[in-house]
Every structure is written in C-alpha cells, then in structure tokens.
Amino acid sequence: MTATARRIERNGVRATLFLALELGESTWKLAFTPGLGQKPRERTIRARDREALRDEITRAKRRFDLPVRTRVVSCYEAGREGFWLHRSLVAEGIENRVVDAASIEVNRRQRHVKTDRMDVHRLLRLLVRKGLGEERVWSVVHVPTPEDEDRRHLHRELVTAKRDRTRVTNRIQGLLANQGLRIEWRHPLAPQLDALRLWDGSPLPPGLRSRIEREWERVELLNRQIQALEAERRAAIRTGRDRAMAQVRQLLALQGIGSNSAWLYVMEFFGWRRFRNRKQLGSVAGLTPTPHQSGDESREQGIGRDGNRLVRGMAIEIAWGWLRFQPRSALTRWYQRRFGRASSRLRRIGIVALARKLLIALWHFLEPGVVPEGAVCGPAFRVR
Numbered sequence: 001m002t003a004t005a006r007r008i009e010r011n012g013v014r015a016t017l018f019l020a021l022e023l024g025e026s027t028w029k030l031a032f033t034p035g036l037g038q039k040p041r042e043r044t045i046r047a048r049d050r051e052a053l054r055d056e057i058t059r060a061k062r063r064f065d066l067p068v069r070t071r072v073v074s075c076y077e078a079g080r081e082g083f084w085l086h087r088s089l090v091a092e093g094i095e096n097r098v099v100d101a102a103s104i105e106v107n108r109r110q111r112h113v114k115t116d117r118m119d120v121h122r123l124l125r126l127l128v129r130k131g132l133g134e135e136r137v138w139s140v141v142h143v144p145t146p147e148d149e150d151r152r153h154l155h156r157e158l159v160t161a162k163r164d165r166t167r168v169t170n171r172i173q174g175l176l177a178n179q180g181l182r183i184e185w186r187h188p189l190a191p192q193l194d195a196l197r198l199w200d201g202s203p204l205p206p207g208l209r210s211r212i213e214r215e216w217e218r219v220e221l222l223n224r225q226i227q228a229l230e231a232e233r234r235a236a237i238r239t240g241r242d243r244a245m246a247q248v249r250q251l252l253a254l255q256g257i258g259s260n261s262a263w264l265y266v267m268e269f270f271g272w273r274r275f276r277n278r279k280q281l282g283s284v285a286g287l288t289p290t291p292h293q294s295g296d297e298s299r300e301q302g303i304g305r306d307g308n309r310l311v312r313g314m315a316i317e318i319a320w321g322w323l324r325f326q327p328r329s330a331l332t333r334w335y336q337r338r339f340g341r342a343s344s345r346l347r348r349i350g351i352v353a354l355a356r357k358l359l360i361a362l363w364h365f366l367e368p369g370v371v372p373e374g375a376v377c378g379p380a381f382r383v384r
Contacts, residue, residue: 016131017066019057019074019094020123022116023047023081031120032060036128040121050088057094075127077101078141086143097130099123102306103139148272151244154236155263158229159310165222172215175208189216233263244271247366254365255376256325261318269311270366278360286312287356303352312355319355330373331357 015034022029024047032041041060045052061070074089075097089096104126106112130137169185176182180199183192193212196204204212237248237259244266251262275281282288286307292299305312323332331354339350361372371377 015066015070017057017061017064017070017072018124018127018131019060019072020120020127021074021076021085022120022123023076023079023085024116028053029116029120030056031124032056032064033124033128034064034066036132038064040124042117042120054092071095073097073127073131075099075123077104077123083143083149087146097127098141098143099126100139100141105138142273144272148267151267151271154229154233155260155267156310158226158233161222161226161229165219165226168215168218168222172212172219175212175215179204179208189213233259237263247271250366251362253377254326254362254372255378256321257318261314264310264314265362268308270363275363278363281360281363282356283307285315285356285359287315287352287359311359315355315359316351319351319358322354322358326372326375329375331361333374 018033018035020031022031026047028045028047028049030043030045030053032043033039041063043056043060045056057072058068060066061068072094073096074094076085076099078098078100083098086096086098104122126137173182176196181196183189183196189212193204193209198204237245237252240246240248247266247270248259248262251257251265252259269285273284275284279288283304284307286303286305286309288304290301290304292301322329323335326332334357335350335354339347342350358372361375364370365372
C-alpha cells in the first residue's frame with residue numbers, strides 16, 4: 001500500500017481520485033486530486049478525446065501513488081456536450097455527476113475573475129466536499145436513459161417548427177406593414193399580392209414581392225413539417241404500447257388536457273422522472289417561491305423559474321384552460337374563491353399557484369390513479 005493510500009485510510013476515507021472537467025469547444029481542462037490538502041494536478045486535452053482522458057486518469061493515479069483500481073469520481077457542468085460523456089464515463093467504471101451550473105456558488109462581488117482554470121478548480125473543491133459527505137453542495141442533473149432522451153425530439157422539433165413559422169409570418173407582416181398593407185392568412189397568397197396596391201395605387205415593387213413569395217415558401221415548408229410531426233404523434237398515441245404512451249392516453253381522458261400538453265408532460269416530466277414529494281415536483285418545474293428575508297425585511301421575489309421551461313409554460317397555459325373546461329373541480333373553485341374578484345395582476349399571480357396545484361394533481365392522477373376532485377373525465381381519450 002502506498003503512502004498516500006495509507007494516509008487516506010488513516011483519516012477514515014476510502015481512497016478516491018477526484019476529477020473535475022471543464023469542457024470547451026476545442027480543449028478540455030482536467031483537474032485531479034486525491035482529497036483536501038493535495039495540490040491539484042492540471043492537464044489539458046483535446047475536446048472529446050476519450051483515449052487521452054483515460055491516459056490522464058492512469059497518469060494521475062501514478063502521480064498520487066494510488067492503486068490501479070482506485071475509485072474515480074468525476075463531475076462536469078451540464079451544457080452543450082449533453083449526456084454522452086456521462087454515459088461514457090459510467091461505462092468506464094467512473095462515478096460521474098452532471099452538475100447544474102446555476103447551482104455552483106460564485107463570488108458575490110460585482111466583478112469577479114473567471115477563467116477555465118479557476119472554474120475547474122472550483123468544481124474540484126466542491127466535488128471533494130461532496131465526496132467527504134457535505135450535503136447540498138450543488139444540484140445535479142437527473143440523466144435520462146437514451147430511449148427517454150430520444151423521445152423528446154418529436155415535440156421539441158414541433159415546438160421549434162411552430163416558432164420558426166411564427167417568426168417568418170411576422171416578418172412578412174412587417175414587410176407589408178412597412179408599406180401600409182396587410183393580408184389574410186386564410187386565403188391564397190398570390191391573388192392577394194396581385195390585388196395589393198400602395199398608397200399611390202401602384203402595385204407591389206418586384207423586389208418586395210419576390211422576397212414575400214420566398215418567405216411564403218418557407219411558411220409552406222414549415223406547415224408540411226408540422227403536419228407530418230403531428231401525424232406521427234397521433235399515430236404513436238393510438239398505437240404505442242409502452243408506459244409513456246399509456247400515460248399520454250390517461251391524461252387525454254381529462255377534459256381540458258389536449259395532445260400537446262399530455263405529450264409534453266409525459267415526455268419531459270412524468271414519463272422518466274420519479275418524484276418523491278410535491279416539493280421536488282414543484283422545484284423541477286420551476287414553480288417554487290423564492291422568499292427574501294433579512295432582519296425585519298421580508299418579501300417574495302416570485303417563482304424560481306429554474307426548472308423545465310417547457311413544462312412550466314405549459315403548466316400555466318393548462319391552468320387557464322382548466323378554469324374553462326373544469327369549472328366544477330375543486331381547484332377551479334379554490335381559484336375563484338381566492339382570485340376570482342381580484343385585479344388582473346392578482347389573477348395572473350393566482351394562476352401560477354393554480355398551475356403548481358394542478359401539476360401535483362396530475363402527478364397523483366398518473367401515479368396512484370387519483371382523479372382530481374370534481375374533475376370530469378371523458379369516456380375515452382381523444383387525439384386533437
């Protein structure tokens with residue numbers, strides 16, 4: 001047994017090599033240490049070079065006189081690299097953690113120094129503290145399985161296509177408004193462009209008309225893509241036999257829940273996460289309060305907004321729909337009693353509280369099968 005390993009065992013800590021990674025586009029910065037009080041070993045490798053990473057881990061064990069089979073614990077910040085690196089490290093027998101970058105403590109000064117070297121050392125210190133048993137050092141990201149991650153692409157592509165379509169149509173409206181004109185989207189474009197006249201009675205300039213026609217081709221392409229994606233989703237809901245599709249159909253049985261919200265709730269939230277309590281559910285959705293209390297001062301800063309933004313936006317949208325389609329439910333009666341006669345500002349605040357309560361109620365509806373009190377269920381699911 002080496003001197004470093006004997007010193008670690010005398011301190012009652014299992015021999016561990018801690019590794020922090022700062023991931024860049026062209027290079028990765030690595031920092032190793034066997035524990036507190038040891039000067040970190042720094043290395044830089046090419047980005048996504050797995051062979052170089054394995055070699056540096058082996059060299060670090062030799063540098064710190066650690067056995068070949070020493071436990072390795074690593075971490076990196078969640079970002080563009082996604083989860084493939086986590087799966088690769090786990091396959092190598094390394095205990096890896098994907099860290100939420102927003103949860104890492106930083107200097108509170110208005111101007112604080114930031115470099116990749118300082119970032120990787122900060123990560124390494126926090127990793128060692130976590131390995132020594134300190135709780136709440138940071139928040140880690142729950143890594144989905146490759147199958148659960150792949151299911152997200154359909155609705156995320158659909159959301160992106162709809163946003164792109166809105167951006168292009170807004171650009172067309174802006175080009176026409178710049179000449180004091182407008183069109184009806186429900187009617188064919190070419191006849192309308194022929195009939196449009198400028199303020200002096202002249203037709204559209206040829207350059208402007210050509211640009212609008214090219215923009216309209218993008219709109220038609222996006223419409224075809226959206227229709228294809230929605231058809232694929234409808235087919236999956238009707239014929240799917242896995243647990244996720246069963247949950248989507250179960251949500252569709254509730255009035256006020258459509259295919260967009262049911263699919264997004266399951267694929268982004270309920271289909272692959274296991275929640276222990278309602279606090280964890282609200283935190284992951286970003287629907288938790290953020291109080292600020294100091295001495296006699298106490299105020300509320302609003303919701304945290306640090307969770308899944310797609311689920312949070314859909315939860316608030318469904319809460320408004322719930323008031324319309326489920327007027328006799330207990331949640332709707334609670335909202336009307338508390339905020340029904342309030343100002344528009346208080347009603348908007350109340351809808352966030354209703355969204356959180358409704359999200360918890362849907363969780364209970366999917367897991368134990370408890371129907372929200374007073375809610376109306378249809379005889380069968382409907383794909384809209």
